[in-house]
Amino acid sequence: MVDRATNEFLNTERARNDENDLFAVIGKRVLGLSIEDEKEVEEDDRVKIVDEIPDSLCMNCQEDGVTRLLLTKIPFFREIILSSFYCEHCHFRNNEVQFAGTIQEQGAKYTFRIDNLDELERQVVKSDTAILRIEELDIEVPPGRGRLTNVEGILVEVLKDLEEGQKQRKKKDPELYEKLDAIVQSLIKMLNGGKFPITISVDDPAGNSWIEPSTGDAATKGKYSEKKYARNHAQNAILGLAEEMAATDGETIAEAERLAQDAPGEGGAMEDVDIIEGQTYDLPVECPGCTKPAHLLLQMVNIPYFKQVIISTTQCDLCGYHTNDVKTGGEVPEKGKRIWLDVERSEDLSRDILKSETCLLKVPECRLDVQPGTMGGRFTTVEGLLTQMRDDLRGKIFGTDEDAQPSDSIPAHEVKAWREFFSQLDKAIKAEIEYTIIMEDPLGNSYCQLFDEPGKDPQVRSEDYKRTAEEDEDLGLADMKTHLNEDGEYVKEPPKAADGK
Structure with a gap:
């Protein structure tokens, strides 16, 4: 995030068309310097504010212009390259953003x-x-x-x-x-x-x-x-990854698809295979990250007092791509479900917890809110879920290095607030404080392990609630036929009883 003052300067710059001032100011902000500071920054091999590429061909008049490049980092995101071209002959200019990294795994x-x-x-x-x-x-x-x-x-x-x-x-x-x-x-x-x-x-x-x-x-x-x-093959082809696979390995996509279709439990053969609880199925797939052959592992697990779920993981031995997901089956319930878990001691951290993709998760004491769809489906322990959320957030703000400092463009009060947030979350992960985990799932596909029979565990409470029209619309249920009538056909509304009620 370029700070607000820099954004205002960018808007002013567009009106003035002053290319030199633009990069001088942004460059000094990246280094944490004051605009009014007249002291020049000494160039060395470690820090270079702006790279200039003279004699760049102007695509408008075919004369030579100047391209300037600036490497900077956006907090919560990643490093980017700001590029700007200007031709003094025809006054053509072009500003773009490019990425210093590579194509992401997902x-x-x-x-x-x-x-x-x-x-x-x-x-x-x-x-x-x-x-x-x-x-x-x-x-x-x-x-x-x-x-x-x-x-x-x-x-x-x-x-x-x-x-x-x-x-x-x-x-x-x-x-x-x-x-x-x-x-x-x-x-x-x-x-x-x-x-x-x-x-x-x-x-x-x-x-x-x-x-x-x-x-x-x-x-x-x-x-x-x-x-x-995960990207599909068409998206990988657009990004140029599918062609790279064919050129380097000589294996065509058609061959990968044939292997997947011939595998037990995949493609057309899936209809003739009964998935056995506890058995692991290894299916060949195309890696979403590098498009090379990878493995999709599936296993059905029966969760006590809940339902059967399918846990899947995709692994690629070549590029290291790895992702986990949890899918629940069964019919769409009439109501959603809310679950409250009171974490009071360290033993509660070992409770199994299933957060589906449609679940909203909150921890009010830690000011933590995870919106539906953010993390996908997760089946882990309370400790594992909180740890993953902490690591994901910390990586976006401070980077993967624990000793790394946040970007200079983040205001000091925000840095302090984030540090307090992570400190509180660390205490929750260690059960040093008492807190409540709230899960709200409009499809009722989330779950928290009970240490006793249903209704006898005082730390876990749940209730069913009626979904809103907005939730039905977001989930695609507004026009979905989910009820089976007497003729064996699916309809939108539940069949009426014999007395017409």
Whole structure:
């Protein structure tokens, strides 16, 4: 996250078109220097603020321009390269964002609902492989050049693109003009604060896009979500990974698919195989990370007082890709379920806990909220679940190195707040404090281990609740046929009894 002052400077710079000031100021901020400081930074082999590449070909006039590159790090995200090209001959300029790392092991989709004008300043990173959508207007921005901007900047860019050529359309195609004008007016209302909420999503199979989170998002259900997913073959092909596999190993995708279909318990053979509880099934699959052959391990587990679940893990011996997931079966229940677990002593840390992909998890004493879809399905212990959440959050803020310091662009009061948050979470992981874990699952697929028979464990409480219309819509249940009638057909509503009730 480039801090607010830097964002304001970026906006001013766009008006002034002063390329030198832009990189000088950002470069000094990366080093934690004051803009007013007139002392020049000595260049050495360890620190280089901006790299300049002279004699860069201008694609507009074919003359030579200058490209400037700046490496910086976005907190909660990763390192990026800001690039800027300017041609003094035709005054053509182009700013882009590129990524200093590699394609991530998994794709990522971020969704954010804007409810007020202040949230238009929330930062957005859109890589050249990402698809950005404005859901309310059903507008999709296809993959293109990388952008580092904010929500307001995204809306302004879309508005400018739609307004371009409207005068000609009004004469040549009035019908198309009217349709686009309605969208243009809606965008103007959004920018002026007259049309909320606004929901934007960024779906990037390369995993290199991002929407800035905030601690306030966790307090509002459905406001912010982050979902990691395994890429399919088509997405790997778009990223150039499938061709790399064929060129290096000489094994075609068709062969990998044939192996998967011929494997017991996969493809067409799955219908003829009974999954036996406790038995592990090893299925050959295509690795989502590197597209080379990998292993998918499946095992059915029967959880006492709950139901049967399928635990799966994907492992790749070549690139090291590894992911776990838990899937529950059975019919969709009529109601959701809330579960409360009071953690009072160290023995409670060993309780098995199943958090499904649709579950909202909260620990009020630690100010921890995990939105549905963020971590996928997890079947582990209380200690293991909290530890994983802590490590994931700490890695995004402080990096993987425990001694690493947060980025200079994070305000000091936020750094202090994060340190207090992790300190409290560490105490919870060690059971040094008492706290309550709350799980709210609209599909009722989450579970907490009981140390006694149902109803006799005083530390675990649960209740069924009626799902809201919004939850049914989000889960795709609003139009789903889930009830079996007398004719053996699935219908939306439950069949009526003989007395008509």
